[in-house]
Amino acid sequence: MKRRHLILASTALGSAALWPEARLLAQQTQEFIEGPPVADIPAKQLSAHVWLIYSPDGFPTPENRGMMANVIFVVTSAGVVVIDSGASLQIGQMAIRMIRKVTDKPVVAVFNSHYHGDHWLGNHAFVKTYGDKLPIYALPSTIEKLKGAEGNLWRSLMERWTNQSTLGTEVVLPNTPVQHGQVIQFGDVSLRMHHYGTAHTPSDLCVEVVQDKLTAVGDIAMTNRIANMDEGSYPGTFKYYKALMAAAGEQIWVPGHGQPGKDLLQTYGDFLAGIWAPCLKAVEDGQSEAEAKLAVLKDPRVSLRAKTMQGYEGNIGKYISLAYLEAEKVAF
Structure with missing residues (x-):
């Protein structure tokens, strides 16, 4: 904003307790800086430890404010683990509100399934709330991809697709690499990492919640949305499915887009x-x-x-x- 507008906004913020008009201006100024909040979507319990904040839309629009991908969270005895944080600061903030309706435990880790922005731009909200030491896990190839221009490109695209609704979202990259086959313990819950080559992208991480026989599969499969295959592979996807099913056995498969199912x-x-x-x-x-x-x-x-x-x-x-x-x- 121009300097004159900033001065006006600051004056209004200081006087917000006195005049309803100033309070409205303060709200509008904040929404201009950050974009409006995303409406609450109550979480649904899928298994003993896993909850889903379901997105009914598969593509970003000004109307849905970028809420186009599911946010999954796992409540463990050590705290809450989030799998895919959403497409914006505002979506991440909504997810935190929904988590707090389920448990008072803090978020102790975030996982990003791959480098498409609707699955990780919400990292900003979790770091803003729980601190910049919060572990954010991803495959090394995802981290490398986002270190360059890709991260800011996704931030800009989401702003454009939603008519600036996601404004204020900062690029917060995953900071902790994981490997295929790695098992990470969070209190009473074990999470196993799966990666079997290129499917939806070359960097698709699936996270198995071992005790619940449930696996978050990111975008390698979708319930009722045609997936982006620009960087993917058809035979690679079939190979990935075969290897994943052989390794994990019968599971509840939870996609990044759509409803879960066996x-x-x-x-x-x-x-x-x-x-x-x-x-x-x-x-x-x-x-x-x-x-x-x-x-x-x-x-x-x-x-x-x-x-x-x-x-x-x-x-x-x-x-x-x-x-x-x-x-x-x-x-x-």
Whole structure:
């Protein structure tokens, strides 16, 4: 803001107790600096230790203020562990309010499943509340990716997509690397790290809550949203699912977008196979991408979800193209 505006705002803040108009101006000034708060979404208990703050929307808009990804938290005897902190300071603050309705224990750790901003920009709220020594865990490749311009790019994109609703969010990077197979103990709860190569991105961390037979899978699978595959791999995703299911066994799979379920990897895997298999066959048969697209759109694994899947119309063509390009690499 210009210097004159800052002086006016400061005067209004000092006199807020005296005039309702000044109090309103102070509120508006704060909202300009930080963006408005996000409406509360009560947490739902999924298992003995795990709670979910569910996002019904799969994409950011001015109306949802960037609330597009689930926030998961685990209540342990040592404190609360958060898995994916949301897309903004404001979403993180809302999550903290919801956590406090469940328990008075402090947040002792945060995990970021990968480097897309809707899963980690809320780190700011947790560090602001619990201090900059708070461990924020992620794969080393996620940390490296966000050290450059990527972190600020996601902050700027979220502001643009939400018409500045996330303004005030600062880039707070994960500070503690984890490795595949690592088990971290938080009081009475063990968290096991899983990473089996490229699926949604090259840096997808899945966090298994061992005692609850529940695994947070980030964006490698989604319930009813077509996933971004720009940096991903179709065969890599199938390989990841197979390895994860073999290692963890039967689980409640909790996605970054959508409702949890024991059949999530199977149902979303079927959808992705409905894109991948026709594209691979088309390439092997010497058919064009246009012919592959027609085959995909007719495949029942895909067509049955066309009317209900979030982002389907705007994205299915792109992800068929990505599958076809990857199929060409695999086939040749």
